[in-house]
Amino acid sequence: MKGRKVWSMxxxxxxxxxxxxxxxxGTGTEPSNDGGGQAETSKTNEPAAPAAGGSAxxxxxxxxxxxxxxxxxxxxxxxxxxxxxxxxxxxxxxEWIPSGDYDTKFDLVLASGNLPEILVATSATRPTLLxxxxxxxxxxxxxxxxxxxxxxxxxxNSEPNVWNYLKVDGKIYGIPRNRPHIxxxxxxxxxxxxxxxxxxxxxIDEYANALKTIVKGDPDGNGKNDTIGILGHGFLLDxxxxxxxxxxxxxxxVFNEQGGLVKDNLTTNYTEMVAWFRDLYANGVLAKEFSAIxxxxxxxxxxxxxxxxxxxxxxRDYTWEQEIRKVQPxxxxxxxxxLEGPRGNSAGLATPFFGAMYISKxxxxxxxxxxxxxxxxxxxxxxxxxxxxxxxxxxxxxxxxQPQLTELGKKQVTTNANQVFAMAYNxxxxxxxxxxxxxxxxxxxxxxxxxxEVGKINIFSVISSDTWTAEWPKYQAEWESMVVKAIVGQIxxxxxxxxxxxxxxxxxxxxxxxxxxQAYKEKIGN
Numbered sequence: 001m002k003g004r005k006v007w008s009m010x011x012x013x014x015x016x017x018x019x020x021x022x023x024x025x026g027t028g029t030e031p032s033n034d035g036g037g038q039a040e041t042s043k044t045n046e047p048a049a050p051a052a053g054g055s056a057x058x059x060x061x062x063x064x065x066x067x068x069x070x071x072x073x074x075x076x077x078x079x080x081x082x083x084x085x086x087x088x089x090x091x092x093x094x095e096w097i098p099s100g101d102y103d104t105k106f107d108l109v110l111a112s113g114n115l116p117e118i119l120v121a122t123s124a125t126r127p128t129l130l131x132x133x134x135x136x137x138x139x140x141x142x143x144x145x146x147x148x149x150x151x152x153x154x155x156x157n158s159e160p161n162v163w164n165y166l167k168v169d170g171k172i173y174g175i176p177r178n179r180p181h182i183x184x185x186x187x188x189x190x191x192x193x194x195x196x197x198x199x200x201x202x203x204i205d206e207y208a209n210a211l212k213t214i215v216k217g218d219p220d221g222n223g224k225n226d227t228i229g230i231l232g233h234g235f236l237l238d239x240x241x242x243x244x245x246x247x248x249x250x251x252x253x254v255f256n257e258q259g260g261l262v263k264d265n266l267t268t269n270y271t272e273m274v275a276w277f278r279d280l281y282a283n284g285v286l287a288k289e290f291s292a293i294x295x296x297x298x299x300x301x302x303x304x305x306x307x308x309x310x311x312x313x314x315x316r317d318y319t320w321e322q323e324i325r326k327v328q329p330x331x332x333x334x335x336x337x338x339l340e341g342p343r344g345n346s347a348g349l350a351t352p353f354f355g356a357m358y359i360s361k362x363x364x365x366x367x368x369x370x371x372x373x374x375x376x377x378x379x380x381x382x383x384x385x386x387x388x389x390x391x392x393x394x395x396x397x398x399x400x401x402q403p404q405l406t407e408l409g410k411k412q413v414t415t416n417a418n419q420v421f422a423m424a425y426n427x428x429x430x431x432x433x434x435x436x437x438x439x440x441x442x443x444x445x446x447x448x449x450x451x452x453e454v455g456k457i458n459i460f461s462v463i464s465s466d467t468w469t470a471e472w473p474k475y476q477a478e479w480e481s482m483v484v485k486a487i488v489g490q491i492x493x494x495x496x497x498x499x500x501x502x503x504x505x506x507x508x509x510x511x512x513x514x515x516x517x518q519a520y521k522e523k524i525g526n
Contacts, residue, residue, distance in 0.1 A: 060089050062090070062093065063090055063118060063374065063420075064093045064094075064116045064118065065117070065120065066094075067095070067097070068096075068102040069098055071416050074414070080395060083386075084417075090374060103122070116360065117363050117371070119357070120177070122355040123355050124461075125462070133168050134169075136361055138174075140172070144372055153378075154175070158176055158352070158353075159353075162178070165523060166353070167523075175356055175358075176422060177354045177357065181352070181452050181455065182430055182451045182455075183314065184239050184348065186336045187320075188210075189214075189309070189332070190333065190334045191330050196219075200334070202339065203340045211308055212229070212285060214229060215229045216283075220305055220328060225284070228285075229309060230285055230307075230308075231293075231301060232310070234291075234293075234295070235484075236277075239312055240311025240312065242349075243311045244277075246348045248276070248342060248343055249269040251264070251344065251456045254268075258513070260516065260517050261520050262516075263460065263472075263509075264459075271500060272342075274486050281487050281488055291480075302324075305324045305327050314444065316433075317444070335447060338450065338454055348455060348457075349455040349457045351461045357422070375422050380424050384418075384424045384426075387418050389434060394406070396434070399438070400437075401438065404434065405435050428445060431448055460516075462523055463516060463523050464519060467508055467511045471508045471509065482499050
C-alpha cells in the first residue's frame with residue numbers, strides 16, 4: 001500500500017541447530033509449540049505486490065482454510081487482513097476453531113471427508129492425519145515441488161531437514177508451518193523467589209524445593225493455601241512436557257534388547273519423571289485436578305497471579321508479567337536457565353515446524369499450483385515481518401530501532417495472523433515480544449541463547465510408526481489414567497512400572513518399536 005512501510009529484519013543468528021520462525025505477537029497465543037516478534041529492524045522493505053492470484057489486476061485467488069484460533073476471531077475486513085489479502089491478491093475464507101477444541105474438530109472433519117481446501121494440522125504425526133494421508137485424502141506434493149527450483153522461498157526459508165521430517169512413505173504431503181528451535185521454557189516468579197530468599201534454581205531439584213517453599217508460604221499474602229507451584233494444561237503439562245522430560249533423559253533415544261526404539265513415554269526415564277511429579281503432588285506443588293485443566297483456564301490462572309511457574313513460549317513472559325502486575329504490582333517473571341537433572345537438562349527444543357498445511361485431494365490440480373505459488377510467495381522474511389508488525393504507523397511505530405505494536409496492532413496483529421502461511425524462519429521469533437522494550441528483548445534473547453547449544457528435540461515429533469498409529473489408541477486412555485493415578489498416589493510406582501513393562505512386552509508394541517528404529521535411522525540418520 002502506497003506510503004506504508006513494513007520493517008524487515010536482518011537476522012544473522014548462526015546456530016548449529018538453527019530451526020527458526022515463530023508466531024505473531026500481541027496477546028494471541030499458540031502452543032509449543034507460538035511466538036512473539038523480532039527485536040531488531042535494520043531496513044525497510046515491503047512484500048512484493050504481485051500475488052498468488054496472478055497479476056495485480058487479476059481476480060483474487062479464493063482460498064479456504066481450517067485453522068486453530070489462539071486469540072479472538074479476527075475481522076477479515078480490518079486493516080491488517082485487508083492489507084494482507086491485497087498484497088497477496090487473495091480472498092481468504094477461514095474457519096477459526098478455538099485451539100483447545102482443534103484436535104477434536106480436526107478428527108471429526110477427517111472422519112466426515114468434508115475437507116476444506118487447506119487443512120492445518122498442528123502435528124505431522126497425528127494418527128488420524130497419517131491414516132487420512134494413506135487413504136488418499138490429500139495431494140502428494142512431491143511431483144509439484146520436484147527440486148524446488150520453482151519454490152525457492154519454501155526451500156531456502158525452511159530449515160533444511162524439515163522436508164525430510166514431513167515425509168510419509170518417502171513422499172511430501174504437507175507444507176511446513178515453520179517454527180524455531182528456541183520456543184518453550186520454564187519460567188518462574190522471581191519476586192516470589194526473592195520474598196523467600198531463594199536463589200534462582202539451576203537444577204531440577206533446586207527448582208522443586210523452591211516451589212515447595214513458595215506454595216507453603218502464601219506468596220500472594222491472601223491468607224489462603226491456594227497458590228499452584230507448577231501450572232500445566234491437558235493430560236500432564238502439554239507444551240512443557242519436553243522441558244520436564246529432558247532432565248530425566250526422556251528425550252534421549254532408548255533401544256530395547258531387540259534393537260527397537262522405545263517410545264519416549266514408556267521408557268524408564270519417563271517413569272522417573274512421573275515419580276518426580278508424584279513427590280511434587282504430595283507436597284502441593286501441582287494443582288489437585290492438574291490433568292483436567294484446559295489451556296484457556298491455565299492461561300487465565302497464570303495471568304491472575306495464581307501460580308509460580310508455567311512452561312510456555314518464552315515471548316509470553318513479558319505479556320504475562322504485565323497482566324500479573326494488574327493484581328500483584330511487584331510481579332517479576334523470568335525464564336529459568338536450563339535446569340540440570342540426573343540425565344540431561346530442561347532446554348527442550350522445538351521441532352523446526354509446528355505441524356503442516358495439507359491440500360485436499362478434492363482441489364483441482366491447477367488450483368494446487370496456485371496454492372503452492374501463494375505459499376512460496378509468502379514464505380519470505382518480508383511477509384513474516386509484516387505478519388508480526390503489520391503496517392507502520394498503523395499497527396506499529398519504531399522506537400529505538402525496534403517495532404513497537406500500537407494498541408490497534410495488539411488487537412489486530414495476533415498469533416492468528418500466522419495460521420495461513422508457512423512463514424520464514426529465524427531463531428528469535430519465539431523469544432522476543434513486540435510489545436516489550438528493546439532492552440528487555442535484548443536481555444531475554446541473550447539469556448536463552450544457550451538453549452540452542454545444550455537442548456534437544458523430541459525425536460518422536462518427527463518420526464512415526466504405522467503399527468503404533470494403529471495400536472496405541474487402544475491403550476492411550478488407560479496409560480494416561482495410570483500416569484495420573486501414579487502421580488496422585490492411587491497406585492504405587494512399582495504398580496505403574498509393572499503396567500509399563502506389560503505394555504512394552506506386547507508383540508504389537510515391540511513391532512512398533514522396530515518401525516520407530518527404522519524411521520529414526522532414515523530421518524535422524526544415526
